[in-house]
Amino acid sequence: MTAAPATPAPATPATATAASRPARGPLSAVRRLPAALRPARPPAAVVDGAAAVAFLAAMAAERLGAAGDIRVGPVPALALCVLLAGALALRRRAPLAAYLAGTAALAAEALFVLPSPVSPYANLVGLYSLGLYATRGRALLGPVVVLPGMAAYFAGLDHTYPAVPAGVLFLWLLAWAVGFATARRQEERERARLLLRRRVVVDERARIARELHDLVGHTLNVMLVQAGAARRVLARDPEQTRELLTGLEHTGREALDELDRVLGLLRRQGPPPDLGSGAGPGALPAPAPAPGPGPQPGLADLPRLIGRTGQAGLLVTVRLDPAAGDLPRTVDRSAYRIVQEALTNTVKHGRGGTGTGPVEVTVTVAVRPEARVLDLLVRDDGCGVPGGYVPGRGLLGIAERVAMFGGSLEHGGGDGGGFRLRVTLPLG
Incomplete structure (x- = not known):
């Protein structure tokens, strides 16, 4: 039997540790600088709350500006504005309930108070959130609920062209479809990530x-x-x-x-390793050899x-x-x-x-x-x-x-x- 070349001597522990230790110095500090300066992402509740406050301010200003045309007093009108804005604050935690409450407020506002040019956009955000954050079964109720809300809103207008409701309905359904498709893609990616992680664990055990x-x-x-x-x-x-x-x-x-x-x-x-994208909160740090x-x-x-x-x-x-x-x-x-x-x-x-x-x-x-x-x-x-x-x-x-x-x-x-x-x- 022919002898094979001698295997090189293994590195000593000190050498292996030194080789695996990341380089420290001015260059590594510069590389870490963009991550240190990157602002932290605000919590979802803060984002939804800010959106709700912004819509409430816009709707309240519009209602006060049209106070002479409102069929009821300003208090019921502002109450409906609060309900519409509050639905946006809950659009992630309870998307179906939030959208139902917002649609009911929009219909009541159009039929009994005065149709608002701002309120429908709050309802549009709620419909998109229903498709994005609700479960598949609940999200499918979005196109069903949008029809009576849309009919009530345009019923409150004195006159409109027939093409306008059809175009608005198409835009609303398009927003729901974008949210629904995005959520399903995220589910597929998560399912693929979990399957890949499970396969990695099984292969490692084998x-x-x-x-x-x-x-x-x-x-x-x-x-x-x-x-x-x-x-x-x-x-x-x-x-x-x-x-x-x-x-x-x-x-x-x-x-x-x-x-x-x-x-x-x-x-x-x-x-x-964690198989998610990027270094998120669930990512596992790469262990040093x-x-x-x-x-x-x-x-x-x-x-x-x-x-x-x-x-x-x-x-x-x-x-x-x-x-x-x-x-x-x-x-x-x-x-x-x-x-x-x-x-x-x-x-x-x-x-x-x-x-x-x-x-x-x-x-x-x-x-x-x-x-x-x-x-x-x-x-x-x-x-x-x-x-x-x-x-x-x-x-x-x-x-x-x-x-x-x-x-x-x-x-x-x-x-x-x-x-x-x-x-x-x-x-x-």
């Missing part, structure tokens, strides 16, 4: 499960085989028992080191892996193409995990019986980059597979790794017995 299964499953199977062999020779060969127990201890220490490496990698990555163990193993670490599985009774032959030393890091790491899981399956299932007997199994591992793909073949001469076998977690984990790269996976009985697994991973 990735953690794969990493821990590949590591813990492989090591525990090797340790079980070593412990079983030590138990069998304990009485008749203490020296061999001592060697097996020493190997068991060494395997356990290596497993702890690798588990620490995997957990350190997960801690550096931190929680899944924390110092941790060295990089995960790759194909260059196959000798250590083979030494471990050799203690479990596997005779492994590796044919590693020299070009495999220049693989992308993600492909290199995934190829190592695939070989590790394939050898674990051989330890568990290729030996027959309980998998802890002294039967030796020959395994051939071939890794060869060709035509912009990595071809990986693992086959053994073990007891093979029963008819109609169902892939377990190990093969499912391999299939997930292969699917992430858009590669292909074949597994099943070999031509001369045993088990055969072949994987191709694209390199470009």
